[in-house]
Amino acid sequence: MNKHTFFEVVQLNKSFGGLKAVNQLHFDVKEKEIFSIIGPNGAGKSTVFNCINGLYQPEEGQIKFKGEELIGKRPDQIAQAGIARTFQNLELFAHMTTLDNILLGRHKSMKASILATVGLSFKRSKAAKEELEHRRKVEEIIDFLELEAARDQFVSNLPYGKQKLVELGRALALEPDLLLLDEPAAGLTQEEREDMIFWIKDIRDLLGITVILIEHNMQMVQNISDRILAINFGTQITIGTPEEVLNHPEVIKAYLGEDLPSTL
Amino acid sequence: MLGQLIVSSLVVGSIYALMALAMSITYKASEVPNFSQGEMAMMSTYVTFVLLSSFGLSFYPAMLLTVGFAFLLGLILEFFFLRRAKNPTPLNLIVITIGFQLMLYGLAGWKWGSEQRQINLPFSESKVIVQNDVFALTELNLATLVIAFIVLLVIYLLIQKTKLGLAMKACQQNVNASKMNGISAYRIMAISFGISSIVGAIAGVLVAPLLTLDPSMMWDPLLKGFAAAVLGGMKSLHGVVIGGLLLGLIENLFGFYISIEFKSVVAFAIIVLVLYFKPSGLFDKHYVRKV
Amino acid sequence: MRNLKTTYFEDLQLFKDGVHLFWSAVLILALFTLPFFVKTYYLTILNLMAVNVIVALGLNLLVGNTGQISLGHAGFVAIGAYTTVLLLKLGVPFIFAFVAAGVVSALFGILLGIPSLKLEGPYLAIATLAFGLAVTTLIGRMDFLGGRMGMNVPKLQIKWMGLKYDHALYYIILSITIIAVIAMRNILRSRIGRAFQAIRDSDIAAAAIGIHLTRYKLYSFGLSALFAGAAGSLWALYLGFINPTLFSFILSINFLVIIVLGGLGSITGSILGAVVLTYLNLQLENVVDIPLLGAALYKFSEVFMTTTGIANVSWVLTGFILILVVLYEPLGLYGLWLRTKIFWKRWPF
Ligand SMILES: Nc1ncnc2c1ncn2[C@@H]1O[C@H](COP(=O)(O)OP(=O)(O)OP(=O)(O)O)[C@@H](O)[C@H]1O
Ligand SMILES: [Mg+2]
Numbered sequence: 001m002n003k004h005t006f007f008e009v010v011q012l013n014k015s016f017g018g019l020k021a022v023n024q025l026h027f028d029v030k031e032k033e034i035f036s037i038i039g040p041n042g043a044g045k046s047t048v049f050n051c052i053n054g055l056y057q058p059e060e061g062q063i064k065f066k067g068e069e070l071i072g073k074r075p076d077q078i079a080q081a082g083i084a085r086t087f088q089n090l091e092l093f094a095h096m097t098t099l100d101n102i103l104l105g106r107h108k109s110m111k112a113s114i115l116a117t118v119g120l121s122f123k124r125s126k127a128a129k130e131e132l133e134h135r136r137k138v139e140e141i142i143d144f145l146e147l148e149a150a151r152d153q154f155v156s157n158l159p160y161g162k163q164k165l166v167e168l169g170r171a172l173a174l175e176p177d178l179l180l181l182d183e184p185a186a187g188l189t190q191e192e193r194e195d196m197i198f199w200i201k202d203i204r205d206l207l208g209i210t211v212i213l214i215e216h217n218m219q220m221v222q223n224i225s226d227r228i229l230a231i232n233f234g235t236q237i238t239i240g241t242p243e244e245v246l247n248h249p250e251v252i253k254a255y256l257g258e259d260l261p262s263t264l
Numbered sequence: 265m266l267g268q269l270i271v272s273s274l275v276v277g278s279i280y281a282l283m284a285l286a287m288s289i290t291y292k293a294s295e296v297p298n299f300s301q302g303e304m305a306m307m308s309t310y311v312t313f314v315l316l317s318s319f320g321l322s323f324y325p326a327m328l329l330t331v332g333f334a335f336l337l338g339l340i341l342e343f344f345f346l347r348r349a350k351n352p353t354p355l356n357l358i359v360i361t362i363g364f365q366l367m368l369y370g371l372a373g374w375k376w377g378s379e380q381r382q383i384n385l386p387f388s389e390s391k392v393i394v395q396n397d398v399f400a401l402t403e404l405n406l407a408t409l410v411i412a413f414i415v416l417l418v419i420y421l422l423i424q425k426t427k428l429g430l431a432m433k434a435c436q437q438n439v440n441a442s443k444m445n446g447i448s449a450y451r452i453m454a455i456s457f458g459i460s461s462i463v464g465a466i467a468g469v470l471v472a473p474l475l476t477l478d479p480s481m482m483w484d485p486l487l488k489g490f491a492a493a494v495l496g497g498m499k500s501l502h503g504v505v506i507g508g509l510l511l512g513l514i515e516n517l518f519g520f521y522i523s524i525e526f527k528s529v530v531a532f533a534i535i536v537l538v539l540y541f542k543p544s545g546l547f548d549k550h551y552v553r554k555v
Numbered sequence: 556m557r558n559l560k561t562t563y564f565e566d567l568q569l570f571k572d573g574v575h576l577f578w579s580a581v582l583i584l585a586l587f588t589l590p591f592f593v594k595t596y597y598l599t600i601l602n603l604m605a606v607n608v609i610v611a612l613g614l615n616l617l618v619g620n621t622g623q624i625s626l627g628h629a630g631f632v633a634i635g636a637y638t639t640v641l642l643l644k645l646g647v648p649f650i651f652a653f654v655a656a657g658v659v660s661a662l663f664g665i666l667l668g669i670p671s672l673k674l675e676g677p678y679l680a681i682a683t684l685a686f687g688l689a690v691t692t693l694i695g696r697m698d699f700l701g702g703r704m705g706m707n708v709p710k711l712q713i714k715w716m717g718l719k720y721d722h723a724l725y726y727i728i729l730s731i732t733i734i735a736v737i738a739m740r741n742i743l744r745s746r747i748g749r750a751f752q753a754i755r756d757s758d759i760a761a762a763a764i765g766i767h768l769t770r771y772k773l774y775s776f777g778l779s780a781l782f783a784g785a786a787g788s789l790w791a792l793y794l795g796f797i798n799p800t801l802f803s804f805i806l807s808i809n810f811l812v813i814i815v816l817g818g819l820g821s822i823t824g825s826i827l828g829a830v831v832l833t834y835l836n837l838q839l840e841n842v843v844d845i846p847l848l849g850a851a852l853y854k855f856s857e858v859f860m861t862t863t864g865i866a867n868v869s870w871v872l873t874g875f876i877l878i879l880v881v882l883y884e885p886l887g888l889y890g891l892w893l894r895t896k897i898f899w900k901r902w903p904f
Binding site: 053054055074075076079080084085087091092093094095096100103104105106107108110112114117118119120121123127128131132135136139170171174 | 562563564566567568569737738740741742744745746747748749750752753755756757759760761762763764765766767768774778820
């Protein structure tokens with residue numbers, strides 16, 4: 001682990017038709033860091049996540065996680081490698097309960113084959129034992145995120161703030177080493193946002209998970225990040241500590257171009 | 265021989281192209297593959313038949329009334345059934361069209377199914393009117409080609425050049441946005457179903473002389489039309505027409521040179537193969553959801 | 556209020572409480588003693604219902620739980636039926652022929668799944684439809700499968716405690732159906748079943764949490780075909796004769812109607828749908844014999860339609876019911892069942 005950086009993006013390029021969504025992007029993230037990516041709408045932030053998690057195939061560049069190249073791998077292989085994510089516009093399993101959604105986060109850690117699962121209703125079966133063991137882990141996550149009341153409800157019936165938490169819970173259930181959060185506080189109330197900040201800090205401090213965060217709320221970014229990368233039109237504006245980045249004239253200019261993000 | 269085969273393929277293919285076009289018009293508007301398309305065409309064909317034989321109308325007035333009936337049938341499907349579904353999934357809507365299909369099939373069988381009937385068009389299916397070294401065409405063949413071409417042209421002009429076509433496109437791109445623009449998305453949707461039903465009805469009348477009039481007469485043309493639409497790419501109007509002609513060609517060439525019995529199976533196999541490489545058909549872009 | 560669960564296992568066990576266990580036992584006991592009380596004709600109906608239940612379980616797994624569509628399931632039923640008959644003719648014992656039917660059908664399911672992986676909606680519909688069509692056309696051409704004429708199904712040599720053949724058949728079909736229901740229920744509650752539903756709700760998120768989409772879609776196609784093949788095997792047995800036209804496109808549509816009517820994604824739905832639609836189809840075949848309604852329909856037919864075509868009423872009704880279900884009770888009979896349960900729990904308040 002000492003020879004290579006924990007996570008590294010090298011000269012990444014991704015375009016859609018003529019549009020360069022990500023252009024020569026280059027950054028690295030250290031273990032147990034909270035690293036934020038900011039930029040105006042359409043800057044290419046989500047596209048970076050989609051490249052990391054294997055949804056998009058970049059044209060050029062490298063993405064290295066613990067020394068291992070991720071480009072060319074499928075999303076499920078990248079999840080296996082230890083990277084979990086949430087989505088900007090929620091990608092929950094809407095017709096399932098909170099419990100099942102988070103249990104699905106345990107999917108890759110469970111091993112029961114189809115044949116084995118046929119015996120699930122028998123207490124001594126391997127499938128049942130495994131299921132119960134993972135159920136316990138999921139209940140811990142439900143406790144951690146205070147989702148008890150939502151446990152047996154269909155997620156589509158939950159308020160938006162709770163849905164965001166379920167998605168976070170599902171990502172945590174993967175027990176990842178690196179967690180990608182795409183605008184976790186967007187659409188939340190002031191109170192919910194403060195809770196979210198608190199949880200993200202706990203995730204790093206208590207669970208030791210490295211976090212890459214995309215966020216528009218500058219107060220939150222400033223409060224929570226160790227380092228920040230600012231991008232516009234897919235290219236880096238600057239990278240550094242919150243003070244350096246948020247006071248950078250280019251960053252201020254990029255944001256002045258559109259509706260001002262809250263409390264810059 | 266090859267010349268004749270190609271021309272015959274074009275004739276069959278133009279029927280497939282009409283059915284495919286009918287499927288495509290509604291699919292573009294609503295994202296529903298309309299499984300009742302064939303039965304709607306069958307019903308309209310029976311209406312032509314009744315007008316011709318029982319009411320003694322001549323062909324053109326009968327066709328005019330049939331077109332009106334077909335349009336109405338399309339409106340009924342959209343207004344009374346599809347529109348009533350609350351937050352439907354694509355599967356829900358497909359099932360509604362299957363339900364409508366079964367109803368029409370049953371109604372036709374109930375009313376007319378017990379006897380075999382033959383429709384008489386003013387175009388003879390045996391009289392050859394074009395004959396040269398390469399191919400021969402019957403009256404009906406020629407009429408099929410000409411009418412299909414006119415219908416394709418009219419639909420093309422309708423969608424590309426008229427306000428209605430513009431509204432249909434807007435409606436397809438974003439139902440909510442077009443509501444805001446003052447276009448009633450629902451009305452446009454209903455009209456799309458009406459127009460598509462007319463196109464299907466014309467295909468029905470044109471194939472009817474080759475088959476006996478029967479409630480299940482449109483199954484094969486529908487399946488082929490649907491398959492042709494898929495081959496071309498459901499949402500691409502020129503794609504589905506090319507798909508129809510291509511399917512006619514594949515079928516006929518295979519049927520002649522290799523085996524007539526497997527021609528349908530092979531046609532479908534080729535389509536599945538095409539879809540393996542181009543999952544949204546030959547002429548449609550494969551859509552990937554953004555997250 | 557939710558009861559406090561003493562152990563999480565309570566969520567996995569088959570019967571959630573004593574009452575549930577009791578009524579399930581009563582039902583199963585009733586089904587097993589039935590042959591002593593009713594005519595063979597009714598057993599035949601139950602056989603047909605049971606076979607449809609098995610196909611519906613499989614189809615619902617693919618359509619209701621995984622979110623794919625199939626218009627070619629009759630093809631898998633055909634493969635199961637023909638595999639069984641072929642092996643029985645070769646002298647293979649039924650139990651092996653039955654297992655082989657499921658396995659061969661599952662392999663074909665995977666084979667169909669491969670080109671269908673990237674397909675959605677109408678594209679998938681056409682691919683599956685093509686499959687169903689290909690199966691019956693090809694069978695019709697193969698002489699060793701009886702071609703278009705079909706073939707007789709050898710009778711099983713059953714000598715169990717002097718049981719009548721029809722009764723023995725009924726017991727075989729009933730037992731396999733019960734096993735199928737339990738197996739499906741357990742699969743759906745497990746990590747495998749959850750993965751299927753995850754793909755249905757969001758394939759992108761499913762992949763992002765580590766579900767291998769290709770593999771699981773193929774599992775779903777395979778399992779679904781396995782159930783259809785097993786059902787086909789039993790169907791051949793009790794029909795005694797099979798030919799390709801039995802397995803037409805209409806049969807595939809019929810299966811789809813069953814699961815939509817019963818309730819997509821629900822095992823109870825598969826059972827209710829199969830039982831109710833099978834019964835309805837049989838009743839409507841002789842619609843004129845239905846008291847009152849039959850006479851009225853006859854009169855109506857005389858005046859407005861034709862009396863010879865009156866059997867077509869069943870199509871009209873099936874179609875209409877299908878539409879009503881989608882419009883007013885998207886969870887189908889299962890949804891109705893849930894509401895009734897809630898109603899009785901609250902009654903009389
Ligand atoms: N699948 C795609 N196909 C075509 N264009 C895309 C696709 N995904 C993203 N883009 C385009 O790439 C650009 C960057 O998009 P991206 O979603 O990464 O922005 P973002 O920084 O996350 O913005 P926001 O703050 O609004 O979420 C946009 O112009 C977008 O339209
Ligand atoms: Mg974004």
